[in-house]
Amino acid sequence: MxxxxxxxxxxxxxxxxxxxxxxxxxxxxxxxxxxxxxxxxxxxxxxxxxxxxxxxxxxxxxxxxxxxxxxxxxxxxxxxxxxxxxxxxxxxxxxxxxxxxxxxxxxxxxxxxxxxxxxxxxxxxxxAPALQERWIHVQLPGRSTGGDPVFPRQQERLATVAALSGTADYLPLLRELGEDAIQSRLNGVVIDLNAMWRFPSHPELAFSWAAPLDTLTPWIDELREHGVIVYPTLPLFSHQENLLAPLYPKLLMVPIQTFPKKRGQPPEPIFWWNPIYDPRSPVVRELVRDLLTDVMNVFDAPMIHIGHDEAGALRFVPAAQDPVGAFVESIRYARECVLERGRQVGIWADMLLDHRRIPGTAHGNESGVQTWRAIDQIPDDVVLFDWQYHGSAAPWPESGILQDVPSLRYLATTGHPVMGAALGKPVAHPDDARRYGRQVEQSALIARTLTELATAHPGRIAGQVTNQFGWTPGRNRAWAATSVAGVAHIAGLHGWTGGETIWPPID
CATH class of the missing domain: 3.30.379.10 (Chitobiase/beta-hexosaminidase domain 2-like)
Structure with missing residues (x-):
């Protein structure tokens, strides 16, 4: 083929x-x-x-x-x-x-x-582009995607870093991603920060093979010269396997050992790799402020993404400890730290979606804790990122392909700036046209929906970010070549509308 x-x-x-x-x-x-x-x-x-x-x-x-x-x-x-x-x-x-x-x-x-x-x-x-912000998000190895695992079974389940000499092995991938972003007229790259990078204030959190956080500075500067801003994502509150859990288990709201060993086992299904910290702890607050300061000293982006996704462990927090209030307090405190430097914060919005009432949000808040009711307690300047989990990397055709994006339509009415986000994974082979076409279709649907909502809700629709996983440095060029960023302009994605596309039909 x-x-x-x-x-x-x-x-x-x-x-x-x-x-x-x-x-x-x-x-x-x-x-x-x-x-x-x-x-x-x-x-x-x-x-x-x-x-x-x-x-x-x-x-x-x-x-x-x-x-x-x-x-x-x-x-x-x-x-x-x-x-x-x-x-x-x-x-x-x-x-x-x-x-x-x-x-x-x-x-x-x-x-x-x-x-x-x-x-x-x-x-x-x-x-001119229809959407002002057109970004791509890259995830590099953290403890939930390889590297030094929190749980021994990850050594069997996920790729390790045994073949890597360190974070430097991933830098060519980032450079290629930047080249693709410039060529595709994207204006933002979102990068996850985790133990791959050594934070100046807390170097103990890093992998042994990590690189200093300011290693990214030349890459950030080069992209800025071409009109592309690099936005950092610091996983706060949830996904603490990437930050605090390995060294500071006593700072977690739910001890790691209470998590089911396998998703789907009693007491209830849960993302077993996703511990959450206690945002009310003075020690946690000091750590959060230190890490955010480190990030803002390296990244000059106007927005800092602070995670807060998949906080399913809230179901194990006793009602007397107010799990919903803890979620809100965590966002508010991080926002306060960032606002002091004149920046804005963004979060993943899945915990603010009631998947029982909003179709197409199968991976919305499944914890049973009604965090979606707290959306009015979150300041209106917090950017909400609607990550569409639907299997964009699954074989074509696939049941459940979205015909609409109701979660975006709901979030657009909340008064918050909104970014749409399509899940994307590297295809197995560069010639896997059907699977790649699935990613393109989903991103195009989100772009069309956002463009429509931008007219209905002026000033509230910020743009679109395509999520891309890039865990394997051995496939750097193949990964970059098949990334959504690499041909976003050809498919008419990311808000570029009008004109005739030359995207061929898929049989």
Missing amino acids: WSLLAVVGLALATDPALSPPPRTMQLTPTAQAMPEGPWSWTALPGLSAAERTVLDGLDTTWTATQQHAFVQFQPPVDPLPPQGYRMQWKPTGITIESSDDAGLRYALDTVSQVRKRSQLPTGRIED
Whole structure:
């Protein structure tokens, strides 16, 4: 079977369509050959400082001049949406308008694609994304996905780090992910922080093979130069197998040994790998503040993701200890720490969904503790991430494929900023077109739903993040090549709408 990527590559080679397909494109080839050599350019007054910084970084295929320039950059004559651009192609030159520095970057990328053609066209191109935030989330090994396990049975169940020399083995994967994000016109990468990274305030929490947290600084800086922000996810409250549980078991609300050995065994089904800490403990609060400070010293992102997902262990917390109140207090305290530095927090929203009342949320709050009733107690500036667990990596076709996203529709009415999130896993082989197509379909559905909700709830729909697992460094390139980010622009995902896509049908 041909790989889906190969089919797409063939279409690009013979089809004049650009990727992503612009909202408006009316280009007609002329008899004039495409100019060779560096293109001269000039910028009219009115461009922002950020836009001028982008132009200052142009490579050797461009040359600045004060007069008779072939390309002229200028502020928009008519209004453009954020991250939008408009360009007019004529035999005598090109005029490019942009709404901001992101729009200018995307315009330059479009020019580079058209520039590869043999003939100079005439006509007009205009484009802008429908969703302002378009991110990809990568999960690297923590104690629940490999590494030094909390439970001995993980050594048999999950890949270990025996073949790795350390965190540095994963850095090429992150660089490739960043390249894919830039190419796909994504503007955010979300990375999980766990024991792979050594926190300055608490180095004892790290794996023996961990790297210092500031090892990520050059990667963060490079992506920022291309308009991509790296957002950290620090797993707070739940999933403490990744942080506090191994060294500080006495800080947990539920001791580890009370968890069933296997999901589905008595007393009730539970995510057995997911201990939660006691957010009311002064020691825990000090640890949380220390870790958040470490993170904010390295990451300059405007939002810090603080986890809080899959807190099923709340069912073992006695009612007298107010498990719902503990969940809310944990979010409020972390938000307070982050707000002091002028940042915002985001959380996974599954514990705020009543899966009995909202269709399609099979992995919503199944703990029996009614945390969804506390949504009004969570400050409105907390961003809610709706992770769609549905099996996007399962073989095609699959029963239960979503036709709508009711959880997004509900969260959009809560007054919180909302990000949609589609679960994605690496396919077994790069040519597994059917499985890859399943991921694409789900992401596209979420993008369409978010675009619709953005109109109905102005200012509340932030955007979309695609979740991607990348646990195996030996398959870095294959993983990156088959990531949703790698061809998001071709599929018309992440809010790029309009135009004809060249995505081939799957038989």
